[in-house]
Amino acid sequence: MPKSTTPSPHLVSAQDTWDAPAGLSVEDVTLRFGGIKALSGVTFSAQPGSITAVIGPNGAGKTSVFNCISGFYRPSSGRIMLDGQDVTRLRPPRRATLGMARSFQNIALFRGMTVLDNIKLGRHGHMKTNLLQAFFYAGPAAREEEALRREVEERIIDFLEIDHIRNMPVSVLSYGLQKRVELARALAMRPRILLLDEPVAGMNREETEDMARFILDVKEEWGVTILMVEHDMGLVMDISDHVTVLNFGQVIASGKPAEVQADPQVAAAYLGSGDPAALMKRLAAEGAT
Amino acid sequence: MIIGTAKESYRADEALLTTQPQRVWMAIFLAALVALPFALNDYWLYLACLVAINVTAATGLNILTGFTGLVSLGHAAFMAVGAYTVAWAETRLGTPFFINLIAGGLVAAAFGILVGLPSLRVKGLYLAIATIAASFILHFCFIHFDGITGGATGINVPPLSIFGIELATYFRLYWVIMPITAVMVLGAANLFRTRIGRAFIAIRDRDISAEVLGIPLLRYKLMSFSIASFYAGMAGGLWAYFFRVVTPESFPLLTSIFLLAAIIVGGMGAIIGGIAGAIFMTLAPELLRFGMEWISPLVPNAGALLSPVRTVVFGALIVGFLIFEPQGLAEIIQRIRRYFRLWPFRT
Ligand SMILES: Nc1ncnc2c1ncn2[C@@H]1O[C@H](COP(=O)(O)OP(=O)(O)OP(=O)(O)O)[C@@H](O)[C@H]1O
Ligand SMILES: [Mg+2]
Numbered sequence: 001m002p003k004s005t006t007p008s009p010h011l012v013s014a015q016d017t018w019d020a021p022a023g024l025s026v027e028d029v030t031l032r033f034g035g036i037k038a039l040s041g042v043t044f045s046a047q048p049g050s051i052t053a054v055i056g057p058n059g060a061g062k063t064s065v066f067n068c069i070s071g072f073y074r075p076s077s078g079r080i081m082l083d084g085q086d087v088t089r090l091r092p093p094r095r096a097t098l099g100m101a102r103s104f105q106n107i108a109l110f111r112g113m114t115v116l117d118n119i120k121l122g123r124h125g126h127m128k129t130n131l132l133q134a135f136f137y138a139g140p141a142a143r144e145e146e147a148l149r150r151e152v153e154e155r156i157i158d159f160l161e162i163d164h165i166r167n168m169p170v171s172v173l174s175y176g177l178q179k180r181v182e183l184a185r186a187l188a189m190r191p192r193i194l195l196l197d198e199p200v201a202g203m204n205r206e207e208t209e210d211m212a213r214f215i216l217d218v219k220e221e222w223g224v225t226i227l228m229v230e231h232d233m234g235l236v237m238d239i240s241d242h243v244t245v246l247n248f249g250q251v252i253a254s255g256k257p258a259e260v261q262a263d264p265q266v267a268a269a270y271l272g273s274g275d276p277a278a279l280m281k282r283l284a285a286e287g288a289t
Numbered sequence: 290m291i292i293g294t295a296k297e298s299y300r301a302d303e304a305l306l307t308t309q310p311q312r313v314w315m316a317i318f319l320a321a322l323v324a325l326p327f328a329l330n331d332y333w334l335y336l337a338c339l340v341a342i343n344v345t346a347a348t349g350l351n352i353l354t355g356f357t358g359l360v361s362l363g364h365a366a367f368m369a370v371g372a373y374t375v376a377w378a379e380t381r382l383g384t385p386f387f388i389n390l391i392a393g394g395l396v397a398a399a400f401g402i403l404v405g406l407p408s409l410r411v412k413g414l415y416l417a418i419a420t421i422a423a424s425f426i427l428h429f430c431f432i433h434f435d436g437i438t439g440g441a442t443g444i445n446v447p448p449l450s451i452f453g454i455e456l457a458t459y460f461r462l463y464w465v466i467m468p469i470t471a472v473m474v475l476g477a478a479n480l481f482r483t484r485i486g487r488a489f490i491a492i493r494d495r496d497i498s499a500e501v502l503g504i505p506l507l508r509y510k511l512m513s514f515s516i517a518s519f520y521a522g523m524a525g526g527l528w529a530y531f532f533r534v535v536t537p538e539s540f541p542l543l544t545s546i547f548l549l550a551a552i553i554v555g556g557m558g559a560i561i562g563g564i565a566g567a568i569f570m571t572l573a574p575e576l577l578r579f580g581m582e583w584i585s586p587l588v589p590n591a592g593a594l595l596s597p598v599r600t601v602v603f604g605a606l607i608v609g610f611l612i613f614e615p616q617g618l619a620e621i622i623q624r625i626r627r628y629f630r631l632w633p634f635r636t
Contacts, residue, residue, distance in 0.1 A: 070501055071500075072497070091500070091505070092500040092501050092503075093500055093501075093502075093503045093504055093505045093506075096500075096501060096502060096503030097503050101501075102501055104498065108495055108497065108498035108501075109498075110490065110491055110494040110495060110498075111494065112490070112494055112558075113487075113490060113494070117487060117490075120484075120487060121484075121487050121488070121491050121499075121502050121504075122502055123484070124484050124487065124488055124491075124502050124503050124504055125502065125503025125504075126503075127483075127484040129483045129484055129485065131485060131512065131516070133483075134479060134480050134482075134483040134484075134485045134486070135476040135479055135480060136476065136479065137305075137479035137482060137483070141479075141482075141483050142300075142303070144483075144484075145303050145482060145483060146299050146300050146303055149299045149302060149303055150299050153299070185502070189502065189503065
């Protein structure tokens with residue numbers, strides 16, 4: 001494959017052809033598993049075109065919120081609104097076609113497939129090839145596959161710098177690269193909002209920095225709203241516009257990174273019954289890096 | 290390779306055969322298929338046609354079980370539906386061959402959708418049992434709806450004729466059966482170049498994340514069932530023209546198991562697996578029989594002794610594959626290809 005050194009075309013054209021970023025609001029969502037309340041009255045929102053981080057200690061309910069948003073869990077009460085449309089009752093595939101994409105905490109790639117095929121799958125919902133066209137690989141099917149290949153190659157693979165692995169099965173890739181491929185697959189969905197569940201978990205410093213750069217680029221150049229769960233406070237403080245803190249299934253704080261950082265309740269939640277001042281100092285130190 | 294414009298390069302990247310040696314080998318293979326009927330005697334032509342029919346059926350099952358991960362033990366029943374549809378249309382309506390055959394496929398596909406309905410809820414063994422149950426129900430219908438199916442005696446099918454030309458010999462039938470098989474296999478290969486085939490594989494590997502990507506599970510599982518049944522129906526229809534009689538016993542449960550064994554031996558989730566498996570399962574018993582005939586003068590009382598040995602060897606071969614080559618013949622073919630790489634067309 002020839003590899004150009006000039007800037008990729010997506011820099012100029014991303015905004016014109018892709019849909020505008022979507023806003024999301026979670027309204028008073030309660031989720032029960034039997035007797036356990038995993039979420040109670042959770043309310044927060046993600047503004048279009050911003051990065052919102054959801055943080056909280058282990059088991060706080062962050063992944064559960066994501067599962068409600070993407071449609072795996074049906075909340076016991078409350079609503080999920082995507083750009084003003086109530087999507088609470090929609091099945092996951094429908095939410096995907098409305099522009100919602102996500103990655104998983106424990107990577108959910110198709111392990112037997114190549115990187116390229118994994119990424120192509122992201123485009124599924126937007127493609128039109130029907131069975132008969134597929135069988136004969138007739139005109140529209142061939143054209144669609146070719147256009148998809150071009151988009152994946154020129155916009156996504158180049159952008160995420162995964163040219164060298166495009167034909168490898170994902171099962172042989174390092175953890176950090178798999179996370180990147182999962183981001184690539186989500187981007188292939190042409191999302192309007194992207195949900196990332198711990199995008200840098202288990203990554204080394206360099207991989208984390210790369211990922212932070214990609215997330216910022218996705219927000220700024222691709223115009224995608226980002227909602228992410230992350231434990232890496234440095235990353236959260238660095239790149240997010242808004243932070244929501246969950247603890248025991250409840251929102252205990254919400255605001256700008258600096259405000260949340262200064263909230264004694266947040267520090268207490270992280271430390272349990274420790275010294276909030278000490279933790280705040282640590283948080284501040286990490287935020288600065 | 291020198292790449293002209295970017296446009297051409299992506300098209301070439303998405304081609305079915307991407308390298309020159311692949312294209313040359315394919316051309317040789319197709320030429321061999323054309324030459325075959327002139328080289329074979331009637332008995333081997335009969336086997337060649339049977340292999341082709343089984344390739345179509347096995348490829349269909351491979352789409353469902355190998356690529357979509359839905360186990361079915363009812364595939365033979367869909368062949369029966371296709372065969373009965375063809376026999377009925379041929380004898381009652383007298384419609385042309387090709388229409389009958391497509392109708393056989395479509396009717397089988399409709400049944401496939403019905404039988405596939407439980408697949409959203411049940412998987413694995415449970416789904417296998419559900420498909421067996423469905424095939425028993427169909428078997429009951431074949432016997433008792435004798436107004437349509439001719440009951441236990443079944444339906445006799447007149448010889449296949451196209452444009453007034455009667456195709457009663459194996460030589461002539463080959464020219465109908467083999468091209469149709471080739472198109473069916475090509476269609477299956479094409480399917481997996483598009484979003485539909487990718488969706489099937491996604492469902493097999495991880496149905497939860499398939500949903501997040503916008504793949505509606507039920508619709509695609511039913512689509513896979515209907516495609517697989519369409520293939521079975523087409524194969525059954527060809528079978529009806531080939532054997533010229535369809536009875537309730539034409540497609541026993543054993544045929545379903547035979548086809549499942551074929552894709553396991555051949556390689557699940559690889560188009561070439563369905564082909565290799567069907568060839569192996571159809572021809573291995575015959576080759577073993579020749580082997581036995583060859584050594585029989587050396588063994589006293591050969592007739593009684595060797596026939597069970599043949600069955601045992603065949604069984605052992607299948608078990609051997611399961612143990613030593615779980616990826617099937619497709620993997621062996623891959624390895625041979627890797628070994629020769631671009632040989633002999635480039636070094
Ligand atoms: N399917 C389920 N069935 C029962 N309980 C569940 C289920 N999913 C989550 N929970 C419970 O809900 C609570 C919140 O879990 P969740 O996975 O959302 O936490 P989290 O904030 O993502 O934690 P982590 O940081 O460890 O990923 C936990 O107590 C968990 O045990
Ligand atoms: Mg979690």
